[in-house]
Amino acid sequence: MADIQVKIINRSDNPLPSYATADAAGMDLRAHLAAPLTLQPLERTLVPTGLFMELPSGFEAQVRPRSGLAIKQGLTLLNTPGTIDADYRGEIKIILINLSNEPQTIQHGDRIAQMVIAPFVQATLAEVLELTDTERGTGGFGHTGKS
Numbered sequence: 001m002a003d004i005q006v007k008i009i010n011r012s013d014n015p016l017p018s019y020a021t022a023d024a025a026g027m028d029l030r031a032h033l034a035a036p037l038t039l040q041p042l043e044r045t046l047v048p049t050g051l052f053m054e055l056p057s058g059f060e061a062q063v064r065p066r067s068g069l070a071i072k073q074g075l076t077l078l079n080t081p082g083t084i085d086a087d088y089r090g091e092i093k094i095i096l097i098n099l100s101n102e103p104q105t106i107q108h109g110d111r112i113a114q115m116v117i118a119p120f121v122q123a124t125l126a127e128v129l130e131l132t133d134t135e136r137g138t139g140g141f142g143h144t145g146k147s
């Protein structure tokens, strides 16, 4: 795909997001903070990243938690995967929540989430009175059992 156009606030202090390893699926996003931010247990907040993007039509960005933060600090994204629309021109922000039972602090520049770029289709819907039969039918929510 073509390069994605991005704008970054305070570029000298805020590196371009990047993939941490050769085949990483997501590029890490950093907190863009004037001061450290402490989240109390179960507190949620909107964390700025300083990043603005212009995704090509037909692509979305998904913002997802980082597993290290989740297991070590109980920090995750409340709306994971967050959806960044191709027509969004605002700042990408991360809805962080502290699911641990202690206060958790993040600093400016901490990598707080990762962003996966993915293609999608916009479907059209055709309304009908009956759907076709299948072996599963209306069974769901564990109806095939555990093992």
Ligand SMILES: O=c1ccn([C@H]2C[C@H](O)[C@@H](COP(=O)(O)OP(=O)(O)OP(=O)(O)O)O2)c(=O)[nH]1
Pocket (backbone or CB within 6 Å): 063, 079, 082, 083, 084, 085, 086, 088, 091, 092, 093, 094, 095
């Ligand atoms: O974690 C997120 C989720 C969304 N957004 C931005 C980009 C996205 O394109 C826009 C709207 O997101 P979404 O559609 O999930 O929110 P909504 O509650 O449906 O708001 P809207 O009515 O603006 O679509 O907000 C973020 O910056 N971070």
Ligand SMILES: [Mg+2]
Pocket (backbone or CB within 6 Å): none
């Ligand atoms: Mg929406």
